[in-house]
Amino acid sequence: MPLLELKEVNKVFKSGKSEIEALKSTNFIAEAGELIAVIGPSGSGKSTFLTIAGGLQTPSNGDVLINGNNLIELKEKKRASLRLKEIGFVLQSSNLVPFLTVQQQMKLLDKVKKDNLREEQLEQMYDSLGIGELLNSFPSDLSGGQRQRVAIAKALYTDPSIILADEPTASLDSDRAFEVMDMLKAATKQNQKTTIVVTHDTRLIDYCDKVYKITDGQLKLEA
Amino acid sequence: MFLAWNEMKNNKLRFALIIGVLTLVSYLVFFLSGLANGLENLNKEAVDKWEADGIILTDESDINLPQSSFEQDEYDGDGASETAMLGQFNSIATSGDNKANVAIFGIKEDEFIMPDVTEGESFSETGEVIADDSLKDEGFKVGDKLELSSIDETLTIVGFTEDAKFNAAPVLYGTLETYQKVRFGDAAEANEDLINAYVVRADTLDDLSVDDSLQLVSTQSFIENMPGYTEQNLTLTLMIYFLFIVSAVILAIFLYVLTIQKISIFGVMKAQGISNRYLSNSVIAQTFLLALFGVIVGFGLTILTGLFLPAAVPVAFNYVDMALYAAILVVVSVLGALFSVQTIVKIDPLRAIGG
DSSP states (O other): OOSEEEEEEEEEEEETTEEEEEEEEEEEEEOTTOEEEEEOOTTSSHHHHHHHHTTSSOOSEEEEEETTEEGGGSOHHHHHHHHHHHEEEEOSSOOOOTTSOHHHHHHHHHHHOSSOOOHHHHHHHHHHHTOGGGTTOOGGGSOHHHHHHHHHHHHHHTOOSEEEEESTTTTOOHHHHHHHHHHHHHHHHHTTOEEEEEESOGGGGGGOSEEEEEETTEEEEOO | OHHHHHHHHHTHHHHHHHHHHHHHHHHHHHHHHHHHHHHHHHHHHHHHHHTOSEEEEEGGGOSOGGGOOEEGGGOOOTTOSEEEEEEEEEEEEEETTEEEEEEEEEEOTTSTTOOOOSEEOOOOSTTEEEEETHHHHTTOOTTOEEEETTSOOEEEEEEEESSOEETTEEEEEEEHHHHHHHHHGGGTGGGTTEESEEEEEOSOGGGOOOOTTEEEEEHHHHHHTSTTHHHHHHHHHHHHHHHHHHHHHHHHHHHHHHHHHTHHHHHHHHHTTOOHHHHHHHHHHHHHHHHHHHHHHHHHHHHHHHHHSOTTSOOOOOHHHHHHHHHHHHHHHHHHTHHHHHHHHHOOHHHHTTO
16 A cells, blocks of 8 residues: 555635646655655645645645545544654754754654654664754754754654655755755665655755656656 | 743743733732722721621611611610620820821620720720720820810720721720710710610521611621722722733733744644644643743732831731632633634644745
């Protein structure tokens, strides 16, 4: 069973009398262990695709299945619960809480979900992401690259089966960008997760198993 | 609580300011309640000391003690377990440079409204009085001769008692003969049977029967009909109630602004799957903590202020009332936070993360 499947999904936005189809009828499958890139220019529908896949918005038509659970049939409360359990978000805007230290960001997740990474797994993750020395730092004390690494750690901490990353390398220099992709790839392969990276940065496609291109809301498999 | 507490720890100045505002509001509430209580006592503490169930006055007096006057034999104690005769007269007492408004109570030493003597001795002859000990603060002492306004009579303080004010005036307790002497002067003998009221204790006031010319009122009703008493209490109580609303509104505004500033943070947390319930509970917990800290500091400040107030300020803190007002302040503050909860529930994580 695929970890993530979109069946005949589209999204139409209405503006007055006119309609804009931000995502045209899309079929998409992501299996465990796959790192997938969705590339396309600004306004092409990348974020719409990602937020529908992550259950943050409802498609106009079609089904979104996460580990066999159809998101469309779930109410918001259960959808939020499924997001917490199955999906780790690495967002374009930093997804860190400004008044919590790096360690407290993880503790917050402990408060809302019990079966997160064990202590030794957590320490291993801190080491591999190179943030072990930053645990008592607040987000405002971190550089852009450090913040992004902490955001990845936060996404991985709940041990989700799917990681959805929206422009995870934005505002990073090339070295840092490649470093982040290395980390996402390692997390995907070692733990048999599915990672979908939405980006307009074509330098990242070498890291990915599949590359989809989205143009004017139409998703196509490129490689 | 985790989120709420850590945010407060990390933004100490911001939250200290909110606690400061709540401290001032609670300080004002506690102080007003102390003032209301103190003023209430000024009016009725002599009546409270009677521990009586009712009072018999003339029907035409409109429940006003000085306006009531009748003969002792107009009531025979029917239905009461204990009765006490009371004559009352207001005057201004002067001794040397000391001058004070006083209420003179004429009573019988062997009846239950006789107060305990805390200094000196009890009255035994006409013209001797026991005074409320607040007069000591004004310079009066045992042995002082008191000249009374508009009457050529002199009273002598032979002792003091505590907590004895009536209608804000310290009470001078003397015999009924003393009362008649200061009230009627040379005509005292001709009016020796006249009193203002009977104070009664009874299992139930329904058992008492009085003549048509008299009326029986409960002690509580008698107190509430004292001139200005109800108006004064209502005014202060109304101010306290307004302060509850002010406190709720202030905290609601502060928290609403803070919530608006955190929309994107809440949105990101909601996108991650953190429930509305957890975030709402966090805001409510934060409000509870802020209100609790504010009320505790306000309470401490009030008690501290009370230690340095001059005796002339009629403040009496009732800790049960203060605890109740503190609880109400916390509850209304939490209610004020419901606006923020509503805002959190409405946050669309998609918009908050810029999707």
